[in-house]
Amino acid sequence: MTTPWARWVRYTSRDMDARPLALVRIFACVAILLDLLQVGRLGLVETLFRPWAAGGLSVVQDDANVLVALSPTWGGPVAYVVTLVCLALVALGVWTRPALVVGLLAYAQLGHLYPPGDRAIDRLLRSALLLVLVSGAHRRFALTGTRQDRVPAWPADTIRLLLVLVYLSAGVAKLQQQPGWLAWTGTPVLYRVMGDPLAAHVDPEAAVPFWPVLRVLGWGTIALECSAPLVFTRFAPYWALGGAAMHLGIALTMDLGMFSWGMLGLYPILLARLFEGSARTVAREGAAVGVPAA
Amino acid sequence: MRSSMPPRSPALRAALILALWALLVLLGTPGLDFLNAKTLRTTSDQDVLRGRIGEPWTALAIQVTRFNREVRLPLAEAVGPLQRPFRVSQEWALYRDGPSKVRRLEVRVDGVLRHRSADAEHGWLAGVLRNRRVRPVVESTCTTETGANWRGLGRLVVARARAEWPDAATVELACTVAPFPGRDATVHHRYVATAPGWVVAPG
Numbered sequence: 001m002t003t004p005w006a007r008w009v010r011y012t013s014r015d016m017d018a019r020p021l022a023l024v025r026i027f028a029c030v031a032i033l034l035d036l037l038q039v040g041r042l043g044l045v046e047t048l049f050r051p052w053a054a055g056g057l058s059v060v061q062d063d064a065n066v067l068v069a070l071s072p073t074w075g076g077p078v079a080y081v082v083t084l085v086c087l088a089l090v091a092l093g094v095w096t097r098p099a100l101v102v103g104l105l106a107y108a109q110l111g112h113l114y115p116p117g118d119r120a121i122d123r124l125l126r127s128a129l130l131l132v133l134v135s136g137a138h139r140r141f142a143l144t145g146t147r148q149d150r151v152p153a154w155p156a157d158t159i160r161l162l163l164v165l166v167y168l169s170a171g172v173a174k175l176q177q178q179p180g181w182l183a184w185t186g187t188p189v190l191y192r193v194m195g196d197p198l199a200a201h202v203d204p205e206a207a208v209p210f211w212p213v214l215r216v217l218g219w220g221t222i223a224l225e226c227s228a229p230l231v232f233t234r235f236a237p238y239w240a241l242g243g244a245a246m247h248l249g250i251a252l253t254m255d256l257g258m259f260s261w262g263m264l265g266l267y268p269i270l271l272a273r274l275f276e277g278s279a280r281t282v283a284r285e286g287a288a289v290g291v292p293a294a
Numbered sequence: 295m296r297s298s299m300p301p302r303s304p305a306l307r308a309a310l311i312l313a314l315w316a317l318l319v320l321l322g323t324p325g326l327d328f329l330n331a332k333t334l335r336t337t338s339d340q341d342v343l344r345g346r347i348g349e350p351w352t353a354l355a356i357q358v359t360r361f362n363r364e365v366r367l368p369l370a371e372a373v374g375p376l377q378r379p380f381r382v383s384q385e386w387a388l389y390r391d392g393p394s395k396v397r398r399l400e401v402r403v404d405g406v407l408r409h410r411s412a413d414a415e416h417g418w419l420a421g422v423l424r425n426r427r428v429r430p431v432v433e434s435t436c437t438t439e440t441g442a443n444w445r446g447l448g449r450l451v452v453a454r455a456r457a458e459w460p461d462a463a464t465v466e467l468a469c470t471v472a473p474f475p476g477r478d479a480t481v482h483h484r485y486v487a488t489a490p491g492w493v494v495a496p497g
């Protein structure tokens with residue numbers, strides 16, 4: 001019989017296939033890169049990443065914004081370029097760890113410079129990438145360095161915990177809004193969310209006949225979010241299917257930029273069991289033809 | 295191919311991970327992120343809640359808000375400086391409700407409607423105004439006339455309009471509001487800039 005502490009020590013000492021974490025490294029960086037490149041394509045770099053006094057959009061900046069003190073005009077654009085270069089290196093697996101530290105610091109500066117545009121998805125991706133930094137995931141699917149197939153599992157478990165907290169927070173917040181999301185009558189909240197012209201592109205007039213469907217989808221959203229602890233069980237891949245459907249629905253109906261893609265970028269963690277299964281299959285087949293397992 | 299598992303101190307690692315998880319759970323406790331230090335602090339507030347939900351739920355809510363006030367919020371304040379360089383605050387306070395009314399931004403250049411939110415026929419500047427980083431400013435500007443960044447938004451729209459129509463003399467941003475599903479919208483507030491000064495001001 002083992003004590004809870006002994007089980008915890010064993011749990012936190014596990015290792016895992018490196019591919020899910022390496023994919024999170026790549027997908028999260030690609031989501032941020034595409035989002036920032038879109039800012040550049042729209043000609044918004046100087047507008048967003050300069051303070052109001054230097055010609056920018058926002059009068060609000062955080063205290064931790066050190067770049068404005070150095071140069072109100074160029075601090076933001078420099079942080080933008082540094083973020084792009086560093087996260088591209090991280091995705092490619094070149095100088096990954098130093099590039100990740102510098103890239104995350106620069107990316108955080110963009111948030112300090114322009115707080116209205118730095119949302120929960122940005123904080124979540126930065127948190128996840130900090131865990132990737134200490135995970136050993138820089139040695140898989142990387143252009144440089146020695147390949148490593150197994151890495152400690154605790155960073156992936158901690159990203160799972162972050163996902164549980166984020167989804168549970170969203171679910172509980174909806175439950176706190178009563179009688180809203182659970183109501184049988186009245187305007188479905190999901191209708192108001194998806195019919196908001198400022199954030200979505202569903203015509204609120206045309207969506208009225210779909211109220212019953214949207215009401216059920218709203219309940220389904222709460223059920224999915226509140227069942228997020230399932231990601232710690234063997235049901236994680238099935239839960240991920242529901243999560244992916246929700247995020248694809250959000251991406252199709254709303255204009256939230258990289259939100260859905262950034263969230264889905266963390267989902268390889270939820271499919272880790274499938275990677276373990278394929279690794280075992282490869283090892284078994286290798287043994288059958290006389291190739292020693294890794 | 296080798297494992298990166300450190301061979302020593304599994305107990306120390308387990309203790310550190312436990313501390314990290316406890317911190318993350320405390321900072322991001324679902325449901326507490328909308329409470330502040332003043333929530334249910336006075337007996338009158340507690341009595342109002344007791345009248346609504348009765349006991350034992352009010353006693354439970356008081357304990358939860360006390361925990362939030364005495365443990366969670368001081369902890370969040372203490373670790374704030376550690377989170378700031380990477381801007382990784384773990385208090386999620388996520389979006390929980392849709393808008394109660396249909397609000398739209400309309401942009402008119404010399405009286406001609408060029409942009410209306412989610413209107414493909416008037417889609418000038420839609421890529422910019424619906425970008426996820428600009429949209430929060432559009433929302434705050436259209437929700438209240440005292441939003442923090444209406445001057446910056448006005449300046450951006452005016453600059454883009456003047457680049458597109460160099461001979462323009464007036465640019466107007468109007469925020470309209472209507473009950474769902476959005477018929478019979480009325481102008482809630484507006485901002486106007488005119489040549490040659492192009493200073494954006496409430497109109």
